[in-house]
Every structure is written in C-alpha cells, then in structure tokens.
Amino acid sequence: MATKGNLLYAQSGGPTAVINTSVWGALQAARSCAAVGDIYAAYHGIQGVLDGELFDLAAEDQLQFAKMPHTPGAVLGSCRYRLQQEATEDYQKILDIFRRRNIRYFLYNGGNDSMDTCNKLHHFFQEQNYECAVIGVPKTIDNDLVLTDHSPGFASSVRCVSTLMAEVTVDACSYTTPQILLFEIMGRNAGWLTAGSALARLSGFGPDLIYLPERTFSLENFLRDVENLQAQKPHIVIAVSESLRLADGRYVKELSGTKEHDVFGHEQMGGAAQLLAAYLKKNLHTKVRAIEFSLVQRAACHLASQVDLYEAYHVAEYAVKLAVSGVSGKMAALQRQSNQPYQVDYKAVDLDAVANAEKKLPSSWINAAGNDVTDEFISYCLPLISNREDAGRYDVPLELTDNGLPCFAYLKKQLLL
Amino acid sequence: MATKGNLLYAQSGGPTAVINTSVWGALQAARSCAAVGDIYAAYHGIQGVLDGELFDLAAEDQLQFAKMPHTPGAVLGSCRYRLQQEATEDYQKILDIFRRRNIRYFLYNGGNDSMDTCNKLHHFFQEQNYECAVIGVPKTIDNDLVLTDHSPGFASSVRCVSTLMAEVTVDACSYTTPQILLFEIMGRNAGWLTAGSALARLSGFGPDLIYLPERTFSLENFLRDVENLQAQKPHIVIAVSESLRLADGRYVKELSGTKEHDVFGHEQMGGAAQLLAAYLKKNLHTKVRAIEFSLVQRAACHLASQVDLYEAYHVAEYAVKLAVSGVSGKMAALQRQSNQPYQVDYKAVDLDAVANAEKKLPSSWINAAGNDVTDEFISYCLPLISNREDAGRYDVPLELTDNGLPCFAYLKKQLLL
Numbered sequence: 035m036a037t038k039g040n041l042l043y044a045q046s047g048g049p050t051a052v053i054n055t056s057v058w059g060a061l062q063a064a065r066s067c068a069a070v071g072d073i074y075a076a077y078h079g080i081q082g083v084l085d086g087e088l089f090d091l092a093a094e095d096q097l098q099f100a101k102m103p104h105t106p107g108a109v110l111g112s113c114r115y116r117l118q119q120e121a122t123e124d125y126q127k128i129l130d131i132f133r134r135r136n137i138r139y140f141l142y143n144g145g146n147d148s149m150d151t152c153n154k155l156h157h158f159f160q161e162q163n164y165e166c167a168v169i170g171v172p173k174t175i176d177n178d179l180v181l182t183d184h185s186p187g188f189a190s191s192v193r194c195v196s197t198l199m200a201e202v203t204v205d206a207c208s209y210t211t212p213q214i215l216l217f218e219i220m221g222r223n224a225g226w227l228t229a230g231s232a233l234a235r236l237s238g239f240g241p242d243l244i245y246l247p248e249r250t251f252s253l254e255n256f257l258r259d260v261e262n263l264q265a266q267k268p269h270i271v272i273a274v275s276e277s278l279r280l281a282d283g284r285y286v287k288e289l290s291g292t293k294e295h296d297v298f299g300h301e302q303m304g305g306a307a308q309l310l311a312a313y314l315k316k317n318l319h320t321k322v323r324a325i326e327f328s329l330v331q332r333a334a335c336h337l338a339s340q341v342d343l344y345e346a347y348h349v350a351e352y353a354v355k356l357a358v359s360g361v362s363g364k365m366a367a368l369q370r371q372s373n374q375p376y377q378v379d380y381k382a383v384d385l386d387a388v389a390n391a392e393k394k395l396p397s398s399w400i401n402a403a404g405n406d407v408t409d410e411f412i413s414y415c416l417p418l419i420s421n422r423e424d425a426g427r428y429d430v431p432l433e434l435t436d437n438g439l440p441c442f443a444y445l446k447k448q449l450l451l
Numbered sequence: 452m453a454t455k456g457n458l459l460y461a462q463s464g465g466p467t468a469v470i471n472t473s474v475w476g477a478l479q480a481a482r483s484c485a486a487v488g489d490i491y492a493a494y495h496g497i498q499g500v501l502d503g504e505l506f507d508l509a510a511e512d513q514l515q516f517a518k519m520p521h522t523p524g525a526v527l528g529s530c531r532y533r534l535q536q537e538a539t540e541d542y543q544k545i546l547d548i549f550r551r552r553n554i555r556y557f558l559y560n561g562g563n564d565s566m567d568t569c570n571k572l573h574h575f576f577q578e579q580n581y582e583c584a585v586i587g588v589p590k591t592i593d594n595d596l597v598l599t600d601h602s603p604g605f606a607s608s609v610r611c612v613s614t615l616m617a618e619v620t621v622d623a624c625s626y627t628t629p630q631i632l633l634f635e636i637m638g639r640n641a642g643w644l645t646a647g648s649a650l651a652r653l654s655g656f657g658p659d660l661i662y663l664p665e666r667t668f669s670l671e672n673f674l675r676d677v678e679n680l681q682a683q684k685p686h687i688v689i690a691v692s693e694s695l696r697l698a699d700g701r702y703v704k705e706l707s708g709t710k711e712h713d714v715f716g717h718e719q720m721g722g723a724a725q726l727l728a729a730y731l732k733k734n735l736h737t738k739v740r741a742i743e744f745s746l747v748q749r750a751a752c753h754l755a756s757q758v759d760l761y762e763a764y765h766v767a768e769y770a771v772k773l774a775v776s777g778v779s780g781k782m783a784a785l786q787r788q789s790n791q792p793y794q795v796d797y798k799a800v801d802l803d804a805v806a807n808a809e810k811k812l813p814s815s816w817i818n819a820a821g822n823d824v825t826d827e828f829i830s831y832c833l834p835l836i837s838n839r840e841d842a843g844r845y846d847v848p849l850e851l852t853d854n855g856l857p858c859f860a861y862l863k864k865q866l867l868l
Contacts, residue, residue, distance in 0.1 A: 113627070200859075201747070209495070327747070329619045340855070436837065439610075439654045
C-alpha cells in the first residue's frame, strides 16, 4: 500500500451563502478516501498557507459541520491575496510548507482570481516535480466562471435578491402614491445576479426594468424607459447592476465624480442606484427610493437555495475524488443534463481555460431594448432556486432555533505547530 | 333578535410583516359573531372610506387568507391620511358612508397617528349619536405605542434586523483586514428596533455599540468609543438609529446639510450611517461600510417572528370581540403576564391616552455610557422572537413554495357599488 498523502482545503475571495457547505462535502469525501491521510485547512486561504497557519479539519467537532448550511462568511477564513507570476519567494514558501506537511492534494475554493492562483500553483508544482493534485472548487455569486453551467453561491444570492425585492415591492405598492424603487445589485463585471432578480416576477411583484453591465448604459434611454412606464402604472421597480458603464467607459457610480465632499471633508461616493435615483427625482419629480442590499446578498444563508446547497456539497466531494484519482490543474464544474427534471453532472475542466476568463450573460438572453432578460434566461435560472424534491434538494432541515436566531458553525482552528 | 350591524376593517400607516395576519384574525372573529352582518374592508385606509372605496372582505377567496403570514405590505391598501380636528367635511363624509352601509363596528389597524384618527372618529360618532364601536388594532415596527407591552410588527422587525446583522457580521469577519460595519436601523423617534439589534449577539455575532435616539448623540464620544474598541478587536459592528440627534437638536443625517449637490443638481442626503461612516473613515483611516436595510426591515415576512404572527392574529380577534361587546374608543393592547414561560393577555386601553403619545425606551434599559442596552431590555425583547412551542407559536407552516419564491395573498377587492 502506497504512503498516504495529506489533503489541504482553503477558501478564497468573497464568501457566498454555500461555501461552508462545500467544506463539509470535501471533508466527508476526504475521510472516505483510503489514499488521504490528514485533512488540513488553511486559515485565511493562500495567505494562511504562506503564514504557515494550518489546522486539522478532521479534528474539529463534527457536530459543527451540520450547521454549515446556515453559516455565512468563510468558516475557514478567506483572503484576497493573489499569487503574482514573479513572486518566486511565495511559491517556494508554499512548496516548503507542502513538503513539510506532505500535502499531496490541494483544493482551493474561489472565483476567477482564486482559480488563477490555483493554476499557477499547479504549474509550479509540476515544474518542481512536486507531486500534488491541485483542484479548483468553484464559488462566486457573480456566476462569471467559464466552463461550468453555473457557480455554487449564485443561486442562493438570486433567491435572496428576488425574495427581498418581491417583499419590498409588495410593501411599496401599499400606497396610492406613485413611487419608483431602484435596487442596486452586486456583480463585478457580469450581470448574472442583476438578471436573476427577474425571478421575483414569479411572485407577482418583480422588476419592470433590468439594466445589465453587458450593455452600455444610456441615461437618455433610461429616462425614456421610465417615462413610458409611468404612463402605465404608479409603482415602478428597477434593478440596476452596480457595475453599469456609460458609453465613455465611466461607471455610472462615477457620476458623482465632481468630487464633492461632505461636512467631514470626505469624498461622497454614492452607488449607482443612489445616483440614478437622484437623476430620476430631478427629471420626473416623483418619489424615488434607492435600495442596496449590500453584503446581505451573499450572506443570507437563511434564504439559501436548496439546490445550491446540494450542489456546493457535491461539487466539493467531486473535487476530492478528482484529486485522489491523480488529476491536477482542473476545476470541478457543473454540467446541466436536463432542465425538466433539473439534473446536473460534475466534470473536470482545465484551470488554464478557467483562470482569469470571465463569463458574461449571452447576448441572446438580453432583450433588444437592453432593459430586460429573455425567457431563455428565466428557464436557465429558475431551476437553480427550485425547492422541488426531485431537483437535488438538500436534506438538512433549515430549522429555526428555539430563540428564533440563527445558529452558526464554530471551528476552533487550533493551528498546527 | 337585534338588527345586525356591519363591520369595517382598515389598515393605515407603514406596513409591518404581520399586519395582514391581523386582517385574517379579525375576519375569522367577525364571522363567528352573530351580531356582525357584512364584513367590509376599506381600500387604502381612511382615505378609502372618504372615497367610498369599500369591498366585501368575507367574499374574498378564503384560500388567500392562509397566505397572509407570508404577505408583506398592506393587503387592503394603506394611507398616510390623518383626520384634522377642523376637517368637518371629512367627518361628515365618513358618517354618511357609515350610515349608508350600516357600519356599527370600525376597526382601524395602525400606529400613533392612526390611533389619533380612530379616537377622533370615536368622539365624533358619540357627538352625533351615531352608534358605532371604534376600536384601534395596534401595529408598528417602531414599538412606540403606549399602554401596550409591545406592538405587533415590532418583533418581526427585530428578528429581521438581528438575523441579517448577524449574517453580515459573520461575512465581514471572514478576512483579517480590520473593518467597521455601521448599520442604520429604522425608528421615527424611539430606539426600540435599534435596541433590538442587540439580540444578534445570541448568535455570537452582534453589535459592539448601539446608539439610540433616547440619548443625545456626541460625535466625540462616538469616536472615542470606536477607538477604544479598535484596540481590542479587528471587526467592529455598530447599530445606529436613523433618528439620532446632536446636542443642538439637529439630526445626524442633517450633517450633510452643507447642501451639496450631485452631478444632476440634486441635493445629496445620505442617511445617518453613511454620514457617520464618512466621519470614521476620515478620523480613523479604517475600512468602514455603512449598511441600511431600508424597507426590508418591515417587509421581510420570510423572517417574521412566530410569536408576532400569533399575537397579530389574536389581538385583532380580541379587538372584534371588544367592538361587538359594545365598547368604543379603545385600543386592543398586549399585557405580559409572565416571561418564563412567556405569556400575554389582551386588554382594552383608552384611545384618549394612546393617541399621539409616544413610548420611548426606559432610561434604565440603556447603559450609563449611552452606547448599549442593558440585560433588562434583552429579557423584555428575546421572548418576542422566540420559536418555542410554549410561547404561542403560530401554527401556519412557513413552508417554501415549489419554485423557491414567496407566494403572496391576493385579494380581488371588488368595490361595493
């Protein structure tokens, strides 16, 4: 029997509502692999590896793992550290730690930047003839990773955004007073999550207009769109991406660029929705309210999608199996098999192709006027937040605690000496 | 047998997550009263009465009422219309409608302003010798109605605010980077809901500092409080009420009062948290993020408190019983019998005493430094969001729909001719 190799798991980048469920899936899979010895986690991603801050994941209280589906943030700690090509010292440090701890399987959970780090390490280990399987575990609410049908984390954010938007819209419709609600939705360069807000319509109260960063934003067209709607209905709901850009390349949020300062001398920088609300107020003399869900969009575990939780668990499980099978330089990806019933398979895709690529919303999923999504997008997105039993429903009951507050997983993270 | 009188129910002011459950409770109670004939609702509160816009509540599809606990906003329509003492024309109009429809029981669901309207109508009907029982049904997320232990709607907003705050705080603690989170919480003049954010601590991730409008706000003390904490921990969480005031009487949000204008020429008016975030950034050179949950605080039915739903139903039921018993000029109120186990009774209190009074947080429930609540407040507040079966748990299952989105009640509101 070959000597066992140890496994290291780490989280990187912005959290999603389901990344901690992936930790659980990876741990369970690793425990059942005869080839895996110790199961470590790095504290604060690759930064923790560089600092030698590892801990024994398998030694943690196992009861805590059942709480992972309710636990937002990065339970292992995250980082924004990105390995630079020329940072030879970093690579050497990592290799030293890996050798010292006999780490032969490395799983890195993250988005585009993290997949780049993952890929660089894979190539470095190969050059150095250090045998280690490096596998990426996908995760991003932005849904902009290529070669995977979607990324874990996206669906839960869609469910959060569409639920909150529906509820707030119902509230705003309580009065006869005309009102415009402007919701600002997260998404670095891609409009997936903003587009996902369209699902709120299934509750009867969704956005009337959706503006995505995939299309150049025009203030004139925006004003005309809203004016046209005002002739039809008193309450207008608009979803705008935080990263909308004008034809001259400037972000909409940079429109406050006159660099005005508040009473403390600090530069005021409102978001896109706040700026556009001011624009509508000035031009339409209507009540306008800008709403930004902020970090709630990625932290609202209590609204996590059952399908998303299920897939976050299983994609990490699959990633461990890939690593143990001797594959390296791959990302575990999701491949949709069918939509009715919704079914996915897991597959390995090349990190070379994933790293730093960015998946935008296909042009055919945006309407001609550039202010809405098409039915094709809805068909793509809806099954991801489904609660149907046949859709890979996650079976950890999302039960309330006795005191009515959420109960989070807690890991001791006793660092290895 | 005496002639039956008809009953009219209406909603007023800002919605809460549970006001529609009160409609259900009132309807069920009214149906079982032999003295009640038709059961009407006004569309958009007293405004609807003035406009003669009434509809038959009992004729609505009964299946819709089971969805009330999931339905935010005002399902009957709300208004901000306040009866003025001298508006004799309004009173006469209302009396005419009441006579014409033989309305002998009027239940008005609202906060302070609405109780004032309710009280004025009660006295007017008495003067005019028009026999009609006028009863107020309490409702406000601000929890500032006097003579009731608490107001329906408050607890659900507390559960929403504390849950979201806990989840977002866990997220922010994922990184090693020091960060200050500033949450702005609703509350017109009282700090109840801001204080309620303290419950997030029971999840392990709550606010470090809480600033209430009951205490004069000092920028200097605020800065010192935060600096002291920075010496102890990297992540600092602060809850501020939207209605904080400085010693000179100005609202904190008025600190942007240099009347600067954005690029559209519109006056910029950030909230208290945004202003205070700018102040901390300038003075502490730390990462600071201001978060405002906005209307989510009162519309998040998916986070409604079970106790709150239960009480919203039963307080309305009690109000109907009061009306039918011949009492008028009262508000149905909650009286806490015991805290362990948590038990309430319902009682009638005088609208004369309730109308326009405002209940602030007692001084003894705020700590000496004026930056936190005491344990007494926690003991008061915690049972209200409890999920214990013995605490008057509401038995409508908060089940998810198949598509993962909320499903709202829909009333046809066919206006009476």
